[in-house]
């Protein structure tokens with residue numbers, strides 16, 4: 647299959663950057679932002695079940711850190727279609743060498759990159775500009791009864807947000823900090 651985007655591994659195993667191939671002409675540009683077969687060939691099973699978007703008008707706002715527990719653990723493919731954002735994923739797989747480590751990367755409408763957030767990770771982002779439009783594909787259905795989250799300013803995670811954090815939702819602001827009982831997300835073979 648002609649590879650119209652390439653996958654680049656991120657420092658947290660299982661997470662990738664998708665680098666889009668942009669077809670530009672006098673009308674503008676075209677690019678593919680997702681392809682199940684190409685992802686499968688790279689070992690990523692991320693058939694989209696749901697597609698979500700969010701608009702964040704105010705620079706500095708943080709949404710996250712969210713995840714879904716098994717059997718609704720999800721792969722997310724995250725895109726920025728307006729403005730710029732700092733996208734963060736946290737490894738919550740207790741058997742991983744990078745358990746509780748975070749990685750962050752800037753996505754913009756013109757970076758022509760997406761991030762693949764694997765199952766077993768928490769995800770969130772900070773708006774680096776006003777009017778940030780995020781669109782993301784989810785590999786499982788929304789399951790609020792299986793939704794979990796971490797506080798974006800949890801001292802154990804020590805996420806280095808580029809801007810002062812503002813605009814947390816009540817749900818996010820009220821998340822308890824991680825304690826030594828925190829077991830992460832245990833994924834079974836079939837999850």
Ligand SMILES: Cc1cn([C@H]2C[C@H](O)[C@@H](COP(=O)(O)OP(=O)(O)O[C@H]3O[C@H](C)C(=O)[C@H](O)[C@H]3O)O2)c(=O)[nH]c1=O
Pocket residue numbers: 696698700709710712769770771788815
């Ligand atoms: C995710 C989702 C949410 N909702 C409802 C629940 C709330 O009433 C409202 C806003 O949800 P939430 O506060 O979780 O939205 P964000 O804070 O933008 O979080 C989202 O963006 C961060 C960065 C993520 O990674 C999460 O996947 C996703 O939850 O939409 C739905 O009805 N369906 C859905 O699939």
